[in-house]
Amino acid sequence: QVQLIESGGGLVQAGGSLRLSCAASARIFSDYIMGWFRQAPGKEREFVAGISRSGINTVYGDSVKGRFTISRDNAKNTEYLQMNNLSTEDTAVYFCAADGGYVLSRFSSAYDYWGQGTRVTVSS
Secondary structure (H helix, E strand, O other): OOOEEEEOOEEEEOOOOEEEEEEEOOOOHHHOEEEEEEEOOOOOOEEEEEEOOOOOOEEEOOOOOOOEEEEEEOOOOEEEEEEOOOOHHHOEEEEEEEEOOOOOOOOHHHOOEEOOOEEEEEEO
16 A cells, blocks of 8 residues: 655646655555646546656656656656646646556556645745
8 A cells, every 4th residue: 555645735836836746655666656646626637747657757647748758766666746837727737646557647547646636826
């Protein structure tokens, strides 16, 4: 069982930045592919970014490519999402997820563990 706790959400103006963190309880954090998803009101959960076990490989959703950066620190059992040039369309609850598999996936069904989410609100 892996527990994931997100932090760093809040209210920010359009054009601003936020950094989200996700702390994991996994005994061996590097055994898990990590990802970020988001869900806006009335919309389906959307893939934001994923990072391989080592941190070498990353993948991004089209809507955030070039603005968001995913990273991880395996020594600290933590993954991060640096979000720059935020727009009102980025307003959502952001979820951290962990996948015990071997293939970096954009699909939520591939992820085994989920955090409770942290809310990000971008004002115009």
